[in-house]
Amino acid sequence: MTPRVLHIDTGRTWRGGQQQALYLYEAMLKKGFSTNICVAFASAFSEKLKNLGYPLCELPLRNELDVFSARKIARIAKDNGYNILHCHCSHSLSIAVLSTFFNSDVKIVASRRVDFPVKLTVFNRWKYLNKRVAKIICISDAIRNVLLDCGFPENRLVTIRSGINLNKFSNSDGSAIRKKFPGKIIIGTVAAFARHKNYPLLLEAATLLKNEPVAFVAVGNGELFEQMKNLAAERSLNNFHFEGYQTIIGDYLKAFDIFTLVSKKEGLGTSLLDAMSVGLPVVATAVGGIPEIVRDGENGFLVPPNNPNELAERFRLLVENAELRYQFGARALDLVKEFDINKTVESNINLYYEILNE
Secondary structure: OOOEEEEEOOOOOHHHHHHHHHHHHHHHOOOOOOEEEEEEOHHHHHHHHHOOOOOOOOEEEOOOOOHHHHHHHHHHHHHHHEEEEEEEEEHHHHHHHHOOOOOOOOEEEEEEEOOOOOOOOOOHHHHHHHOOOEEEEEEEEHHHHHHHOOOOHHHHHEEOOOOOOOOOOOOOOHHHHHOOOOOEEEEEOOOOOOOOHOOOHHHHHHHOOOOOOOEEEEEOOOOOOOHHHHHHHOOOOOOEEEEEOOOOOHHHHHHOOEEEEEOOOOOOOHHHHHHHHHHOOOOEOOOOOHHHOOEOOOEEEEEEEOOOHHHHHHHHHHHOHHHHHHHHHHHHHHHHHHHHHHHHHHHHHHHHHHHHHO
């Protein structure tokens, strides 16, 4: 059987999970597969798809038990002969399972992108272990191991790591951004201001490096943005710069000298892959799937998620040693080839065939 796939993503904002869903959907369209995607009305994903001119179905996708959206998905799948529903977030999985009450002629694939434990309550058993859910795609071995520890059956889980377009930032130019920080080594991050991204740790490290020739540059927005700005002001952190949400991510990456991600939890960390694709050395916390990307002492440094002194010391080593930055960056360019998005797409499509022909 040939895969005919209806993708579903309920997210309202644009983050790494939506980018991964778009990569896969876009590739399937170009390869000639019968496919479409359901996204939330007036969401960032919806606007992105419209700008690209790609087919889409806009639905309310209000909550996990949105019966109206579930019925619509069932009708779309039945009318177009879709045999797989690929759910790219947790809420979309609930709606997809609910849709099988109205159309049972589908199999469900769910992508799991976060390394938070899942308590197998009655509802979660219905959702994750439903007989219609053929496979749960874990984007890192770390996520797979978390789910195994939660009691998920091994035969339901498969690891397919997220990937990136290795040439996405080939035409980016960071010169204008570098001019904003003359004479500074720029330590940059691209991460939402969410609790698990652990910005307080980064601010503590910046405090320890107040007298160093460095500029910390944070690209992103989120619920904690103003709180972190206030915290930096309280500490008189003139070396920490909040750039907010930006569309020219490549220009920032090209301007950075060092990239950092200090999450408490992280499914994989595609922002690290983006940084590696432009040859940046990285300093990151050894949590979740990050050690599957960052090899300590090869393309960067791994540190504990609760030790600002060690984090600051690793920054200092790279700030003071241009040759080490170059060596780590060169190794990053080599290692990131393992995460080519074409490999991710191929693995997903092969999984579809495997599920349909079992």
